[in-house]
Amino acid sequence: MDWQEKLNQEGLRVTHPRRVVISVLEQSGTPLSPQAIHRRSLEAKEEIGLVSVYRTLDLLTELGLVRRVHGQNECQCYVLASPGHYHHLVCQHCGSAVEFSGMEDLSSLLAPIELETGFTINEHLLQFSGVCPECQRRTGYHDQE
Amino acid sequence: MDWQEKLNQEGLRVTHPRRVVISVLEQSGTPLSPQAIHRRSLEAKEEIGLVSVYRTLDLLTELGLVRRVHGQNECQCYVLASPGHYHHLVCQHCGSAVEFSGMEDLSSLLAPIELETGFTINEHLLQFSGVCPECQRRTGYHDQE
DNA sequence: ATTCTTATTGAAAAATATTTTCAATAAGGA
DNA sequence: TCCTTATTGAAAATATTTTTCAATAAGAAT
Structure with a gap:
């Protein structure tokens, strides 16, 4: 089951910001901070709000689709969960x-x-x-x- | 070797804020955030600056005297290292x-x-x-x- | 004890990060 | 195409961390 189905299943919507966040994480493979994700979304000319990045990461973490990674310095990074x-x-x-x-x-x-x-x-x-x-x-x- | 010797060895000084931070951590046993440490120092009538708490934690972490612990929510907590x-x-x-x-x-x-x-x-x-x-x-x- | 050097402090300001609020928007079923 | 409502984004509020710099105090030297 992919993430879109998972969202549907939960009665949640597949929206532009969510698509962008997932796509950025897919492209990267590296753990990224909310800010980094936002920056990359702008670079890709997919303008989404920083607030939505935060909300989307919370949501996806809740659903087990991304995981939070704690580095020694950067402490608030997220990667797609395999x-x-x-x-x-x-x-x-x-x-x-x-x-x-x-x-x-x-x-x-x-x-x-x-x-x-x-x-x-x-x-x-x-x-x-x-x-x-x-x-x-x-x-x-x-x-x- | 205790922490005071360790500091001397490095040419660093044993100061009031450093004493207080260590003492708070000793009393607690629980990982504490910089803010929490500061709050407790005030409660103990040992008034030190929040900035010094940050600096002291950085220093002590560097020296291996305290360790940073990452909780699921609280992400920036420190405990005394055994x-x-x-x-x-x-x-x-x-x-x-x-x-x-x-x-x-x-x-x-x-x-x-x-x-x-x-x-x-x-x-x-x-x-x-x-x-x-x-x-x-x-x-x-x-x-x- | 007193003086001297300089590491360290604390207050304020700046920078950065995160959360809340709420009217406007758009996802997706009817 | 319409309707319901989850979701968005901008702004404001809040929280956290770092930087700056003059004033202080630790501890070596005298």
Whole structure:
């Protein structure tokens, strides 16, 4: 089910600003701040209001169509969610982000922590940062900035 | 080595605002926003400027004495760092945070990911959220909010 | 103790980010 | 094509963070 169907299903409308936000996120692949998304929409001559960007991101996050990513500095960024993947790997140089698989066993690490702390764990946020292959090739850069 | 020695070592001064910020964080145990820290300092009749709170948090984070924690809503919170522990578990009810150990082997998960993606991984951000034992007892609440 | 140097502070202003309000618009069913 | 109402965008309100700079105080030197 794509995002338009999802919206319909919820009785929500497929509007111009929503189309633009999704399109910008699709083009990017990188986590973007609301401001960055707005800027790019203007650059693409698709003029939408900043307020709508905020509202759209809230909505799409609610629906699970985009995810919020917390970097060390930029703290309010959003990426399109590929369903089933919940972890990000972000390049410190160019900002590109990929999702990766193979962390299904993370949940097996949870049990000992729940035991140690007495917490019930419901959610987690995992994000790696490093240098992507492109940037390694281009710059010969490997270490942390 | 305590924080005062650490500052001296770096040629930095042990000042009133820095003492107050650390003290507030010690009292709390919970991650606090710069504003919250400032508010509490005033309540404790230890009047310091909000600007100094920001600057102190930046500094202490730099020195690894406090860590920044990203909640789902509150996004700019800080807790005192227990050395050697790097991961947080935050209660969705009361906001209390603990650091936990036993994730040393997280780095062993990195290799396959580096192989899959071609990235060089330098940093990671890992945070669990759930319900702390206190809140479980008080409310009988276990599931995600 | 006192003086000196300079890191640090706090107030104000500037810059930036986010939320609220509300009349005007347009999505999509009838 | 009309109608209902979810949604938009502009402006204002609010909140957050950073910058600037003269005044202060930490701590080394005397």
